[in-house]
Amino acid sequence: MQNAAPKTLGPLSRREARFAWTLLLPTILSVALVIVLPLMAIFWISFKPIALEDLRPASALVREQLRGKPKQSGDAAIIRYKIRNSSQKDPIFGVTLADEIPSSLEVIAVDKRCSLKGKNLNCSLGAFEGGQRETLEIRVIAKQDYFSNNLKITDSIAKVTGRGENILTNFNFTLKNFVHVFDSAEFWTVIYATLFYTVFGTIGALVVGLFTALLLNIDFRGKGLIRGLYLFPYVAPVIAVAFAWVILFDPFSGSINALLVQMGVVDTPINFFGQKPYALIMVTVFEIWRYFPLSFLFILARMQAIDVEMYEAADMDGASPFQIFWYLSLPTLMGILSILFLLRFIWTFNKFDDIFLLTGGSADTRTLTVNVYEQAFAVSNIGAGAAVAVVIFIFLLFFSIFFFRFFNREEGL
Amino acid sequence: MxxxxxxxxxxxxxxxxxxxxxxxxxxxxxxxxxxxxxxxxxxxxxxxxxxxxxxxxxxxxxxxxxxxxxxxxxxxxxxxxxxxxxxxxxxxxxxxxxxxxxxxxxxxxxxxxxxxxxxxxxxxxxxxxxxxxxxxxxxxxxxxxxxxxxxxxxxxxxxxxxxxxNPLNFGIDFSKGLGLFRSYYELFTDFNFGTYLWTSLFVSVLTVIITLAFAIPGAYAVARLKFKGRSVFSQTILLIYMVPMIVLALPIYIGFSMAGLRNTLIGIVLIYPVTTIPVALYMLQGYFRGLPAEIEEAGLMDGLSRFSVIRRITLPLALPALASVSLYVFMIAWNEFLLALMLLDDPAIFTLTRGVASLDSSEVPRQHLMAGAVISTLPILVLFLALERFMTKGLAVGGVKG
Incomplete structure (x- = not known):
């Protein structure tokens, strides 16, 4: 069939293709805007020396005042503009000020940096250093309208413009972020935590999922209820269950610690989420607890698709339960298990919320994803956060090459 | 042996x-x-x-x-x-x-x-x-x-x-009567949880609607129409699964800060669907592929346009699938926490998860935190139990996403 199709596209199929792209366009655009663009931005930012406070580019600010307290018509006064650079360290260029002087004030003398055309005052002030302040003074005489109409000088708002150099868009690049990330003493701790969490979390969730699927593959009363219950951890909001775990395992008032002490298993309460070897194990256990429902669901669905006749035949041949599991069930489940393993591996690697809520990355539980947040927001070094994100991305690229090789062989999901 | x-x-x-x-x-x-x-x-x-x-x-x-x-x-x-x-x-x-x-x-x-x-x-x-x-x-x-x-x-x-x-005591003292629910009462009166509940509902429902509006045409195109790059496209959708949210959240934070969308509900409603569209598209195209193409072709023969075919034939047939996808997307939006934490600062527009996160401080007693957790969990669990069949299906297909 495929070979018989004509090489050139007919008008009908061209129209179909055009229609297809029209339907896909909104999705492609939104994905490009929110996923592809940010990804490119991350690479860009990772080479920039940028901190959280640099996000707001330097700009000129102005304050306008009428000095000299004119009381009656003919009194002299001064309009004073105070202009400053909002940033303490970055310069702004081409600062200008534009304002409308009310006709009720007669201008006597303007600053030499300014020009007056009719009512319009225009000043060009040049470049401002970081933290620089300038004052402009316009001497005026108040006329009668000024008092009779109860005018205020700020009725017309003075506009300042100025081009602050935006650190995000200039061409200042640095490798400092990467040096900072790779050089820090905790880099290997972070890598270790990530791998430990990912490998054991994934395998654990798979094994528990397989075991629970085996449990629920038999029919009994209340099976639906148990199945629903076993899906709870995944369905509930992570924030709710994470806090429930933290409270349950609290060293001072947590029930688990009270129980362990009372039963004589431990002498003093264990700070499960704050002490070094335990914290990493606990977040991994939490990961298993929360995501085993997924593997369980997939595996159970696959199990129920296995041909019953195969089991009957095995039964006839006198195969024992373990033999049936080992030689019959497991090989048929191997496909779904490996797909699950790959997908879950990547997703566990990407997981952020869980650890962030449980430990905040303390006690050696800081994985790469938590490190992005830590660097960018806790330390306020956005550049370093982006550098960590790039490291994550390189890992993922690695995984996905492997992943697609595998998928092409496995014939898809 | x-x-x-x-x-x-x-x-x-x-x-x-x-x-x-x-x-x-x-x-x-x-x-x-x-x-x-x-x-x-x-x-x-x-x-x-x-x-x-x-x-x-x-x-x-x-x-x-x-x-x-x-x-x-x-x-x-x-x-x-x-x-x-x-x-x-x-x-x-x-x-x-x-x-x-x-x-x-x-x-x-x-x-x-x-x-x-x-x-x-x-x-x-x-x-x-x-x-x-x-x-x-x-x-x-x-x-x-x-x-x-x-x-x-x-x-x-x-x-x-x-x-x-006594942390060991798991009993509930029913003699307190309605006094049992004091924490809940205080959350709704003093902590603004009624508003959070509505905000979350509003944001989640809107996310579902926008997601479907984008994903249905896209999924149909991938499932039914022949065009160059179709297989590449369906594979790229899977690739998007693999980009961690935290990596995206950083530039989104910067972009939103500059565009003035940070700390607004519009920003949240703009960003949530984008995180769910790829999943929804992936799920739906699978369902669409499973529908018999002959009925649609018959519709086309009878002179219906593609759009009316989608509206009159494909969508009614895919109704259960739409329910599954909607529920799944609703669940993701309802449970979303990271973006809400990064983008929302103003307590007046918190979503429920963001509101619960704000209870996690030493000044707020723990029973309030847990009451908040229950409030955020209960609606989604009730929905889950009521529509378990659809939900399980949605989870089973879309669940490859974390």
């Missing part, structure tokens, strides 16, 4: 007895708040005897009576099966031993059913072991899944003093 049912019975009996004595102790500790301590060696010994007796006599009721009797007999210092604190009443002790004996003997009898004393074949031998593993598995997993949720509810119904007094 010879398989002896005596060895099996005493092994399973011993292990089962250990599991049950721990389980009963934990359950009684949580129920009464008093100390119950299992003595593992003694309970193993009793279990071994029970196992052998069951194998031999097969009479459940006599063996239960024997076990209860043994429990009392062993109530000397250091000889007890379960050490019970002095505060416990006689009744509580009897109750503990009776429960222990029944849960020890009845399942054990089921496990050892069909075994004859002496040599047994491999099939019966392994069947018994599997029954044992099934029992242990059910107990461990059910307890492990259930306890965090129970703690959530229980903590939210207690007062500060009760919590500090």
């Amino acid at each position: 010879s398989r002896n049912s005596y060895v099996l019975a005493l092994c399973l009996g011993g292990m089962w007895s250990i599991v049950i004595s721990v389980l009963v102790s934990v359950a009684m500790s949580f129920l009464t708040g008093m100390a119950f301590k299992p003595n593992l060696t003694n309970s193993a010994a009793l279990g071994v005897i029970a196992g052998l007796l069951i194998l031999y006599f097969k009479s459940k009721s006599t063996i239960i009576l024997f076990t209860i009797f043994a429990c009392f007999l062993l109530e000397f210092p250091n000889k007890e099966i379960i050490w019970i604190s002095e505060d416990a009443t006689r009744l509580q002790k009897i109750l503990t031993y009776t429960i222990f004996s029944m849960v020890l003997v009845l399942p054990l009898a089921t496990m050892l059913k069909g075994l004859e004393p002496g040599k047994v074949d491999r099939f019966d031998f392994e069947t018994s072991i599997i029954r044992f593993l099934t029992g242990v598995g059910f107990i461990i997993f059910t307890v492990a899944v259930f306890i965090p949720f129970y703690v959530m509810i229980m903590t939210s119904l207690k007062s500060q003093q009760e919590l500090l007094l």
